[in-house]
Amino acid sequence: MNGAQALIRTLVDAGVDVCFANPGTSEMHFVAALDDVPGMRGVLTLFEGVATGAADGWARMTGRPAATLLHLGPGLGNGLANLHNARRGRTPVVNVVGDHARSHKRLDAPLESDVDSLAGTVSGWVRRTLAPEDVGADAADAVAAAGRGQVATLVLPADVSWSDGAAVAGPPPPWSRPVPPQHRVDEVAAVLASGEPVVLLLGGDVLAGEDGQLAASAVAGATGVRLLAETFPARWVRGAGLPDIGKLPYPPEVAMKSLAGTRHLVLAGAVPPVHFFGYPGVPGTPVPADCSVHVLSEPGEDGVAALRALAELAAPGAAPQPVEASRPELPAGRLTPRAVSAVVGALLPERAVVVDEAITSGVGIAELTSGAPRHDWLSLTGGAIGDGLPMAVGAAVACPDRPVLVLQADGSAMYTLQALWTMAREQLDVTVVLYDNGSYAILQGELARVGATGGGERAGQLLDIGGPALDFVALATGTGVPATRAETVEELADQLRTAFREPGPHLVQAVLRPAG
């Protein structure tokens, strides 16, 4: 058995049974071995950022790592931004990065680079397999490391792949999140009893399922603690029947207002909030200076168990307060960001997976979908734009029986547009709402927010992507994805209904700017 075969069999035995791949010469034996190991599904992408973002989306929906197959340092580099998002979302990913054969490494061939250092910038675990007999065990270790909620990168020399003498390793032992100690629960219960204003900030595993949210809601009903969700949850199960939880807002001034007066901030699966960027004269965090921070559970721990324990102690017998099913009325006329949100709220299918890279265009979207049928919401965890379309690929591969809806801003869509081709190739049931505002709108706000003077013509040109206007209908069609253009609410609603009804991918370009 050669190294590639042992690697793939080990991965499959450990539950890693899909590989988002962008192979090159050094990965040819891995590719060939796919024919020997039918349990592994290879999904081709046309750019590594699609492969890594798809792995992110797949793992968010399955809870298990997917593999990526990347070509040397430059391939890993192309995939780095979405690995950053995975790292920030604590998503498990197993990267297999092909490298030169061991004898070739010292020759400094054109594609030679420091793969290991590069991998270290996004990975919680990095190993270079040194011999074919190690590859099985190394792969099992990679899966184990990824399972802790991190990116694991296995660097695989080409000759380790092609050499015989490798063996399959058994799957790593099962692992589950540690339960936070009882004294933290006691401390938080005391805080809740203090009568002072408390915010309970939910994140990570708590938002990814129902039970933690329901327990938190029961606590809130009994104690008056205010619930907030972290700003960019990796996965958020929400909709009718679950509590209506507001998000901590992104803009620093709004986030500070949201937490003003809070005396105690309790974290359940979330990290202490900080602003996305530093701004002149603004504190780095929205947490008031006189607010104490209490950790009920850290992101890697079992926050659901901690919230259940808290509910037992601080709100015995209390019931959660679920939101009733409701949908906004369809508006009419011109498309605005809020009108798009209302259309989404009105039409969101049952059991949808929503991938949210709407950036500035998602006005009111949380509120307008809070009573929609139960759905999952995936956010841009690390701020590295270009995760939306790739994550949708991964989510759709993970959940072939569920509709995937991508809320996609135009500027960030252009980062990884190649994902559309994989949607067409695999006939994934993905609907893309492409918000076309013709600009890096967020940066126009940020330019003002950082207090940059000027904002003159030359600066403005670097924030304007409307000249020439991007025709996303043509771009999508060019990759094999059927696409339409909507300029009114009625057109958008009609086109979305069609997209939701028909199998396979669709893109709707929602034109938000005034006709020129």
Add this chain to the structure above:
Amino acid sequence: MNGAQALIRTLVDAGVDVCFANPGTSEMHFVAALDDVPGMRGVLTLFEGVATGAADGWARMTGRPAATLLHLGPGLGNGLANLHNARRGRTPVVNVVGDHARSHKRLDAPLESDVDSLAGTVSGWVRRTLAPEDVGADAADAVAAAGRGQVATLVLPADVSWSDGAAVAGPPPPWSRPVPPQHRVDEVAAVLASGEPVVLLLGGDVLAGEDGQLAASAVAGATGVRLLAETFPARWVRGAGLPDIGKLPYPPEVAMKSLAGTRHLVLAGAVPPVHFFGYPGVPGTPVPADCSVHVLSEPGEDGVAALRALAELAAPGAAPQPVEASRPELPAGRLTPRAVSAVVGALLPERAVVVDEAITSGVGIAELTSGAPRHDWLSLTGGAIGDGLPMAVGAAVACPDRPVLVLQADGSAMYTLQALWTMAREQLDVTVVLYDNGSYAILQGELARVGATGGGERAGQLLDIGGPALDFVALATGTGVPATRAETVEELADQLRTAFREPGPHLVQAVLRPAG
């Protein structure tokens, strides 16, 4: 004066007067400062790989570094592959990578990452500016470091940009390549006089101009030494009036055959050749085991001076042997890779800049253009695909009075297709021949070459990009670039004539696969 203003003024004073930019929040003061410093031209790209590839192309044509403006670690990551190519081609580049404000760095915000380590994997020089008063001097040092033929990365905290107290630094002192010592010239002259088979391998600065090639040709005429060019020259001035120099071939078996029997390999501006990849049972280099390698000049040295000295010593009074002007006849009928090469040879405009990312489709292209009007040829130096379209952006910005022709394979085109939009926005005179063979054709060859068994259906699917077929006419049109489709030689010739005649960008999709 704030840090951003001092930085830009220092760069402009040092001759770095174009910046390929993909800014985010942390770069807003740099963007605003563009309105204060009219000498700097900001060129917006929609993806960082376009910015870095454009900087590569610009510097290859001007000999001076361009700046890039990138957004934190993920932005640098997206630009990494083409920085790898720049590094491998010894192209000077100055990256300005915005980072969090100094006070924000320790807060571990979502976009936080190890920018410095990441930069180190591709840069010969990395520095983080620690205070506004340092930024001018740091920028001048970056330009000086880049000028040695390397990537220099300056990490710029947002508050260093926005704070006052910065000062412009003067340009770095002029620098020129060191002349190799005379004893090397003497050694090579003795080798030439030995009567044994000698190959003189030219690369780097020698191919980038005329004088070194002419001196080498004179030596070849007088001594019988065989001239070869390195496989992937960063810039190669060629065409009628210059010597006809063959390239060392890419496929290992062909490269070994080309050098078989060579007893002495003399390097002028080139590094010792190695195969692109290691293969089972194949030596890592095409240089025969009994061949001695002699260095006349290393890549950073003045190879032209060394060749002039060699010509004086070994071939006094000898004349070079230039190739006469000649063009292939236009073929007819069905498009094949070789037919496309003949059309290019027949129609190549005067003073063209050819950007070559044809990969497997460039069959016969060197031979069929060797007598064409004088032109520059830019190759994929580091093997990280996706450099073709971005380099064309940079070359066209650098040489607005010259036509740019890109020979672009389809698989690699999809890596950085966003470059087309910048071509349209800046109305660059670029013609793209898009070779549409519907596959990663090179990998089909590599799968066999590495001896991978299988090649079954599932492996084949990972090398096939034809399902669905990419419609590059739609893709180009969607970015604002006029595009046409050619299925015969006659159509290709007509469409290229139009593209060369009209200003602004054009794309021609040359369909190479049999109609399905």
